[in-house]
Amino acid sequence: MFKEMIGKRSEKVKNIVERGMVKKFAEAIGDPHPIFIDEAYGKQSRYGKNIAPPTFPRVFEYGEIEELQLPNKGLIHGEQIYHYKRPLFVGETIYCYTEVADYYEKTGKNGWMGFIILKLYGEDAEGENIFTEEQVVIITETVRKELVR
Amino acid sequence: MKQLAELRSGDVLDEKTLEPVTRLDLIKYAxxxxxxxxxxxxxEEAKKLGLPGIIAHGMWTMGNLAKLFTPYLEEGFIQDYTIRFSGMVFLGDVLTLQAKLQEKDGEKMDFHVxxxxxxxxxxxxxxxVFQTYT
Known part of the structure; x- marks a missing residue:
């Protein structure tokens, strides 16, 4: 039911790796290490600045894929993959967008399931890729019934 | 603290056991x-979907798990982080974080987590996959 969405992508959205958000995020995952939040520590580190935790891109806006209408409830996040060229630096600007990389359906012992593979990208101001993400989102039979109603 | 690069295949990082999951943990993560x-x-929303109660964000658990590597972030960085969400985490659950070195290939260290x-x-x-700096 989402096959025709494959290849659709969002417009790039400008995001800033904000110091306050990095601190709040690091605390929320119980990892308030000074490499993330202490400015003086960051300056003396090999990076010369603070970095963000690897799952921080959860905070970013990736833009909407207009045609993709997903319910905001009942979806299952099946898998999550991050690939980094380097860590994210606190204070830097990252341009993010997302695309539907694939869609397939399966019928197994748990009944019908749809799998949407979303790819998410983060680039610096020069258009250089810094990270790529892949999310496997599972649509269950119950959610499908809601969608077609 | 040991350097990560000194580890050999089969070695594990020190486990971390978290405090029981609270509602406030999840509100903060939200x-x-x-x-x-x-x-x-x-x-009520969790019950509508047939669950006994609220469940943790998978990404909260994934975020927590990465902290086993945080002390080594000047030695290298997490290049690839792949997770399958295979079970649900409920309030009061006590999670233990684990990482075991599977394979080392030059500067790349591949851990099962x-x-x-x-x-x-x-x-x-x-x-x-933890990539160490040369």
């Missing part, structure tokens, strides 16, 4: 991440 799916914070609950079930599992 606020910090912007993921306000009510299944993670509001009991998992968060295991109090019953010994892996609730999330996957791999971390």
């Amino acid at each position: 606020g910090a991440s912007g993921d306000y799916n009510p299944i993670h914070t509001i009991d 998992a968060a295991v609950n109090q019953s010994g079930t892996e609730v999330i599992k996957g791999n971390v």
Whole structure:
């Protein structure tokens, strides 16, 4: 039911790796290490600045894929993959967008399931890729019934 | 603290056992991440979907698991982080974070990682490829 969405992508959205958000995020995952939040520590580190935790891109806006209408409830996040060229630096600007990389359906012992593979990208101001993400989102039979109603 | 690069295949990082999961943990994560799916914070919404109560954000657990590597972030960085969300995490659950070095290939170290609950079930599992700086 989402096959025709494959290849659709969002417009790039400008995001800033904000110091306050990095601190709040690091605390929320119980990892308030000074490499993330202490400015003086960051300056003396090999990076010369603070970095963000690897799952921080959860905070970013990736833009909407207009045609993709997903319910905001009942979806299952099946898998999550991050690939980094380097860590994210606190204070830097990252341009993010997302695309539907694939869609397939399966019928197994748990009944019908749809799998949407979303790819998410983060680039610096020069258009250089810094990270790529892949999310496997599972649509269950119950959610499908809601969608077609 | 040992340098990560000194580890050999089969070696493990020190496990970390977290405090029992509280509602406030999940409210904080919702606020910090912007993921306000009510299944993670509001009991009635979780029950509507047939769950006994709210469940943790998978990304909260994945975020927590990465902290096994945080002390080594000047030695290298997490290049690939792959996770499968295989179980649900409920309030009061006690998670233990684990990482075991599978293979070392030059500057790349491939770890099997998992968060295991109090019953010994892996609730999330996957791999971390840690790239050390030369």
